Amino acid sequence: MSKNRLSGEFPRFGPESNLELSSNEFSGAIPSYFGSAISMLLMSDNNFSGEFPQNFRNLSNLIRLDLHDNKISGDFASLTSLLPSSLEVLSLRNNSLKGSIPEGISNLTRLQVLDLSENNLDGYLPSSIGNLACLIMSPESSSSVMRPWLLFFTDEESFREIKTQDIFSFAVNWKKSRQVLFHRNFYLYTLVDLSMNKLQGEIPASLGNLRSLNVLNLSNNEFSGSIPQSFGDLDKLESLDLSHNNLSGEIPKTLSKLRKLVRGGFPP
Template sequence: MGVEYILLSNNNLTGSLPPFLFNSHNLVVLSLSRNNFHGELPSNIGNATTLSVLGLVDNNFSGKLPASIVNIYALTLLCLSNNKFSGNTLPDFRSNEHLQLIDLSSYEFSGEIPTNFSHHTRILALGKNNFSGNLSRNLIHLGKLEYLDIHDNKITGELPNFICQISTLHTLNLRNNPLHGSIPNCISNLTNIQILDLSNNYLVGEIPAKFGNLVVMETTINFSYLNLSYSVASIHLNVDLIIKKNNIDDVTIIWKKSKQDLSLDRLKIYYLLDLSIVKL
C-alpha cells in the first residue's frame, strides 16, 4: 500500500516536482502550498488518477498546465493560485465530473475566459489574470456554479443578460474589468446572490429597480456554503478543511479604502452589493 496523503504546506521547500511523484496509484491528497517550488509541472501528472485534492497555492510554478492533468478523473479540488503559470488555452476539464472547486487565480493566463469545465463545477476562481474578450454564453452550462470570480482581468463588452440565467450563483465578482453598458434588469433573477461586486468598471445608467428582489441580501439565511463532502477510502474529507489548509481567500472587499479578504468557508455570513466607481 503506497502513500495516500502528502501534506507539506507552509514550509520553505524548494526545487521542482519529481515526475515519480505522480506515478503513484494510491495518492489521494497532495498539498504543497506556500513553499518555494518552481519549474513546470511534470507532463506525467495525469498518471496520478486517484488524486482527489491538488493544492499548489503560493509557489513559483510556471509554464502551461500539462494536458494530462485532465486524466486525474478523481480530482475534486484543484487549487493552483498565486503561481506563474501562463498560456492562452487551458486543458479541457469537461470530463472531470468530480471536479467542483477550481482556483486558477493570480496567474498570467490570457485569451478568452475559459468555459471548458464540468457542469458539476461549483467554485470557479479566475481572478487576476489577463483574460480578455466578452463573457462566454457557455457559462450557463455550469449548472451548479455558486461562486464565479473573474476580477482584475480585461473582460470587455456589456454585462450580458445570460449571466442572469446562472440562478445558482451566491457570489459574482467582476470587479476591475472594462465592462460597459448598463446593469441588466434581469439581475434580479439571481435570487441566491449574496455578494455582487461590479465595482471599478464603466457601467452607466440607473440601478435597476428590481434590485429590491434580491431578498437573500436582505435577510439572514442558514445555508452551508461549502458543504461538499466526499469519501476517501473509509473517511470523509470536508472541502472546508482543505480550503482552510490552502488559505483560499479569493474574495477581497474594498470598503471605504479598507481592504478585507473573506475566506470562502465564511461567506455564508456576508451580504454585499458593491457598485462603487461606476458611472451610474
C-alpha cells in the same frame, strides 16, 4: 494553483473540478469547456479578455464566480442572462464591462456578494435590485454546496485534514480596505459594491429592502437626487459609502437607526 506564474493554453479539467487559478498569467478568451457540475470558478487577477462564452448558462451548480482584475469586456446585461440563479458570489471588479445593470439582476436569488466596481457601467440602477432574495433575508450557513472536507494523505499511516473553506477564499473591498472572506463563515458576509462606474439617476428606494446587507458602496458614480429614507431600514448595515456623487438635500434622520454602522462607514 493560485499565485504562480502559470500561462499558456488553459487546461481541461474534470467535469466536477472546483478551480482556484487566481493570480497567474493566463490570457486570451475565457475558457468555455467547464463541466456542468462545477460549483466554484475562481480565476481573478489574470489577463483573460473578451466576452463571456454562451455555455456559461449551462453551469447550473455554479455558486461562486470570481473574475475580478482581468480584461473582460462586453455588455453586462447580456452577461447577466448567462448566469445561473445558483450564484452566491459574483465578483467582476476591475474589468471593462459596459452597459447598464438590467432588471433581470433580481433573478440571482441566492446572491450574497455582488461586486461590479471599477467597470464602465452606466445608466440607471433598476429598482429590481431591491428584490435580491438572499439579501432581504439573512443567508443560512448551510447554503453552500461545497463538500466540507478535503483529505491530503502524506503516507500510508497518516494524513492531514484541510478545510475547503480556508482554500476557497476570495477578496473584496470591505469597509474601505481589502479583506479576505473565508468559506467557513461566508454566510456572515453580504455586500453590494457598484463603486467607480458611471451609474446615474436617483438611487432606488428599493435598496432599503436589503435588510441583511452589511456593506453598500455606491461611491464614485453620477447618482443625483436625495438619499432614500428607506436606507434607515438597513439595520444590519456596517458600512455605507455614497461619496463622490451628485447627491443633494438633507441626510435622512432615519439613518440614526443604523446602530451597526461603524465610524467612518458613512462619508461626510
